[in-house]
Amino acid sequence: MMNVVLVGCGAMSRQWLDAASRIDGLAIVGLVDLDAERARARAVEYGLANAVTGTSLDAVLDQTKPDAVFDVVVPAARRDVALSAFAHKCHLLTEKPLADSPENARTIVEAARRAKRVHAVVQNRRYVxxxxxxxxxxxxxxxxxxxxxxxxxxxxxxxxxxxxxxxxxxxxxxxxxxxxxxxxxxxxxxxxxxxxxxxxxxxxxxxxxxxxxxxxxxxxxxxxxxxxxxxxxxxxxxxxxxxxxxxxxxxxxxxxxxxxxxxxxxxxxxxxxxxxxxxxxxLDPSDRVGGHLGIIQDFMHAIETGTEPETRGADNIKSxxxxxxxxxxxxxxxxxxxxxxxx
Known part of the structure; x- marks a missing residue:
C-alpha cells in the first residue's frame, strides 16, 4: 500500500482524487489546505474518514509519515511544498507547472536528486x-x-x-x-x-x-x-x-x-x-495514456521498481x-x- 498526502484542495484536486480513487494500492492518508474547512470538505466528499486534515503540510507529514506527496497548490507555493516533501523523505508528484520561476525549478529538481526521491510533473497532454x-x-x-x-x-x-x-x-x-x-x-x-x-x-x-x-x-x-x-x-x-x-x-x-x-x-x-x-x-498496448490516472500509475510504478517516470522533473524542466x-x-x-x- 502506498500512502499519500495531498496538499492543495481547490477545484483541481478533484481530478487527482477521482483518479486516486480508481487505483488499488493507493491510500490518501492526509489532506492539507490553507483553508482547513476546505480540506475537511474534500475528506467528506471522497469518503476519506480516516484521513488527517490540516493547514500545515509539515504537521500532517509528521503525523501520517506517507510514502508520497501529491502537490496541487498554486505555483508560487510549489518550492516550499517540494522542499517539505523531500525533507520528510517523500516522493513527489506535482501539478504543472513544475515551478513558478527557472530558479525555483532548478532548486526543486536538485533537491529531488539529493534526496534520491522520485519527482514527476502532471504533464498530462503526453498521456493523450x-x-x-x-x-x-x-x-x-x-x-x-x-x-x-x-x-x-x-x-x-x-x-x-x-x-x-x-x-x-x-x-x-x-x-x-x-x-x-x-x-x-x-x-x-x-x-x-x-x-x-x-x-x-x-x-x-x-x-x-x-x-x-x-x-x-x-x-x-x-x-x-x-x-x-x-x-x-x-x-x-x-x-x-x-x-x-x-x-x-x-x-x-x-x-x-x-x-x-x-x-x-x-x-x-x-x-x-x-x-x-x-x-x-x-495505439500500442505499451503506450501510456489516461491523463491524471495514467500519470499517477506511472509515478507509482517508478517508485515500486526504482525506475524513472516519463514526466520526471529533470526532463520536464526542459518544457x-x-x-x-x-x-x-x-x-x-x-x-x-x-x-x-x-x-
Whole structure:
C-alpha cells in the first residue's frame, strides 16, 4: 500500500482524487489546505474518514509519515511544498507547472536528486492517445524526420478568478501543455525562442492572453505556436490543432479524432510532388495514456521498481524552460537562448 498526502484542495484536486480513487494500492492518508474547512470538505466528499486534515503540510507529514506527496497548490507555493516533501523523505508528484520561476525549478529538481526521491510533473497532454500515436508514426520514418511543427490554440474561456489578473496568462498557465507535447512528439531539444505577446481589444484578461512564438527544437526542427485565450468562434481543441511537416510528407491533427498523414510518392502532378494517404498506427498496448490516472500509475510504478517516470522533473524542466524563454523574449523583444535548465 502506498500512502499519500495531498496538499492543495481547490477545484483541481478533484481530478487527482477521482483518479486516486480508481487505483488499488493507493491510500490518501492526509489532506492539507490553507483553508482547513476546505480540506475537511474534500475528506467528506471522497469518503476519506480516516484521513488527517490540516493547514500545515509539515504537521500532517509528521503525523501520517506517507510514502508520497501529491502537490496541487498554486505555483508560487510549489518550492516550499517540494522542499517539505523531500525533507520528510517523500516522493513527489506535482501539478504543472513544475515551478513558478527557472530558479525555483532548478532548486526543486536538485533537491529531488539529493534526496534520491522520485519527482514527476502532471504533464498530462503526453498521456493523450493521439499524441502517442503521432510520436510512434514519426519514429517509423514514413514521412522522414520532422522539420516543421505548427500548433494553433484558440479558445475563449471565461475563468474568472486569478487567471484573469495574472501576468503572461496564456504562456504561464496553459502553453506548457502544447510546448511539452511538441517536444515529445518530435523528440525536440529546445535551443531558442522568439515570442511576442499582446492583449487584443476584446480581451477580458489583464495581460498576456495572446502569444505567438517560434522555437528552435534542435536538429533542424522549428516549432511555431500561435495561441489566444480570448478568441471567440472556430475554437480549437484543448489539445490544439497541429500540422507536422516531414522530409517526405506531412501529418495533420485537429486535436480531436481527425488524424491524417500523406507521404510523397514518385512523380509529380504539375508543379507538385505526388502524395498519397498513409495510415497512422493505432495505439500500442505499451503506450501510456489516461491523463491524471495514467500519470499517477506511472509515478507509482517508478517508485515500486526504482525506475524513472516519463514526466520526471529533470526532463520536464526542459518544457518549462520553453515557457520562461518565451516570456523573457516577449518582455525583452529579442530572441532568447534556451538551455536544459532554463533561458
Amino acid at each position: 492517445a493521439n499524441v502517442r500515436r503521432i510520436r510512434r508514426f514519426l519514429d517509423s520514418g514514413v514521412i522522414g524526420a520532422a522539420t516543421s511543427i505548427h500548433a494553433d490554440f484558440f479558445i475563449g474561456p471565461h475563468f474568472g478568478g486569478f487567471r484573469e489578473e495574472m501576468d503572461h496568462v496564456l504562456l504561464l498557465d496553459m502553453a506548457i501543455h502544447t510546448f511539452d507535447a511538441a517536444r515529445y512528439m518530435v523528440a525536440g531539444e529546445p535551443a531558442g525562442v522568439f515570442c511576442q505577446e499582446w492583449e487584443p481589444a476584446q480581451s477580458w484578461y489583464r495581460q498576456g492572453s495572446s502569444a505567438s512564438a517560434v522555437f528552435d527544437l534542435g536538429g533542424g526542427k522549428v516549432f511555431t505556436y500561435a495561441g489566444s485565450w480570448c478568441a471567440a468562434g472556430f475554437r480549437t481543441s484543448w489539445e490544439g490543432s497541429w500540422r507536422i511537416v516531414g522530409e517526405r510528407g506531412s501529418l495533420t491533427w485537429d486535436g480531436h479524432d481527425g488524424l491524417k498523414a500523406e507521404a510523397v510518392v514518385s512523380g509529380r502532378d504539375g508543379l507538385m510532388d505526388k502524395t498519397e494517404p498513409v495510415g497512422v498506427p493505432a 518549462l524552460a520553453m515557457v520562461f524563454g518565451a516570456i523573457e523574449s516577449a518582455e525583452t523583444g529579442r530572441r532568447v537562448a534556451i538551455t536544459r535548465e532554463g533561458p
